[in-house]
Amino acid sequence: MGSGASKGLAAATSAASPEELKKALEAMSEEDRKKVGEALKSSGGNKAFPGPVDCSSVTVIAKDYNGLNEQPAEPKFKGALCQIYVRSQPYGGSDKSSNGHRYDSIPFANGMISAGMSCQLIHYTHEEHDKFFDLCKKFDFLIVRCNPGQIKADGGDQGKFDNPMREVRKAGIQAWPSPDVMEKMGAKDALCKVATMNCGLEDTLAYYSEEDFGAGFKKTMAFQPRVIKQNRGSSGEGIWIIKLKAGNYCATFGERSCENDEVLTLMEANDNHEEEHTVGEFIEFCVNGCNDKSGTWTSKGVGKYLEGGKAAGGQIVDQRFCPRIVEGELRYNQIGDAVVGIPQEAKGGRYLGSWRHWLHLHLLRPGRAQV
Template sequence: GVIKTGNVCVPIYYVPALHDTFATAAKAFDGIIVRINPGQLSGEDQTAFDGLMRDCIALGIPVWSSPDVQIQMGAKDALCKIANLNCGLPDTLAYYDNDTFITGFKKTMAYQPRVIKQNRGSSGEGIWIIKLKEKEYCAHYGDASLEDSDMLDMMEANDNHQEFHTVGEFIEWCINGRPGGKCDAWTSKGTGAYLAGGKEAGGQVIDQRFCPRIVEGEVRVLTSGPTCLQLIHKKPAEGGISAVLGTGSTYTFYGPDEPKYADLKRKLFDEDLPKIM
């Protein structure tokens, strides 16, 4: 779209070791489109990159999207704020401290399969689809609470890999992660410790029900304000349940007036968006 309007786009890769060189180049452009998702860089590197983007903004260079917008819009507890809209799930919970997480997760997981999401990043790392491996679910929410020894069947959304851990081991992963020294057996590419730093530092865990129709895919709606620009059907690879890029998922692109998504658009644009914007 930028090129079609007569502008020139130059892709530049950010290499942390060449930060100063990148900074000089970045400040010479009229605008910057950031294609680095939060969490793709390590903590110190992300901080340095975000600081540079803020410097560019201070110089009058537009940055899409700015670090602060990404932080505010990307926080997973936004899912709690839309829980009662058509596009949300009413039983979405957010945990900001260890005790609330332990108590809440043991109760929700005893009732139905869940999706547990860390706050940081948007590439699927730290998003777990979890089912009970052997134990039966309780009939009603709150009827039971899991024990630390109960086994979980888990799949991570960034690469659809599967792991089996006890409830206690998963809690240890979420609270202390690899730095705690008790998670060496995990094959995840991540490091855990999702609650580290507390709410102020972005430490949080989101707990939602698992929607089994995810195997049919999800629809991304691209908008400019209240105007639909494009719809994208993202279908997971066969046997997978995540449509994140790099997992073999299939993307199908549709125009804004695609008939099959008319009801989705009506609910989103006529009913939900007026309550948000």
């Protein structure tokens, strides 16, 4: 089709009403309708997986790619940003925008593109596990933005995802962050390793069994308001700010333990919703999820934070709530053992940033900094 014919077709399409276009499509043969569909898929800013690598082997999850810069014609390196869309949750998870991408995915990709590299946005689905990792082998680097816990929430298995990602790295393809870094630095029990340092809190505990959690939480809860965190994740789900409704805290740690029937006020950090439950109900929810014993919950999560045991990442971290978090917080960014930036979180709502680690270490050279 020549340029004149293309312009004529575009003008006719622009002048037609939606009903006229519908009738025109209905009058087409199946083969012609297929051509139109393929043309729509491969044109404009909403082209599926825009970039130099053919990603048609996996399902398109994203609704659009609006805001994504044009990929370089001859990229220095070919990269992909890997995401997970939780199909049972609104928008695919609380870290997602309405387009199906994480809020920061397109800015991440645009940063790579600005540096002369291509960066295509792809989604992992456990049904297409093998196809996904075959596709990963076509790239020079991978930016992994699959929030811990979300692969499992979508019906997949984190371990099954991590192992081939390790193999990809062994093949010389960079993957950031690596599964090993996520396991060692992403796990929230890292907070316990600094508990006795002058920057830590001595009543920071990690639980790996129902018995330890039941006994430990009753003791810490009687002492100070708490932040209870499931193992990993940065979306705030399973991270609770908890206070005794009666406010009857003891003066020293270990002086008393809560009873099962004491009432708690809880706020979950992913959406700031509030609930009231007894100590016994909260422990049951964290261990076994929603059932008759744990009562009715409005949380988007399902509890069961110890499921699978320590080997599968089942753990709970119990830390004292720091009320001055509403004044803002500092993040220390490091490369190796050198501090390269100290950005400050802006002041905000009641619990701004209270579910985040008070210290964020971004280690580009693992092994240099000691936590």
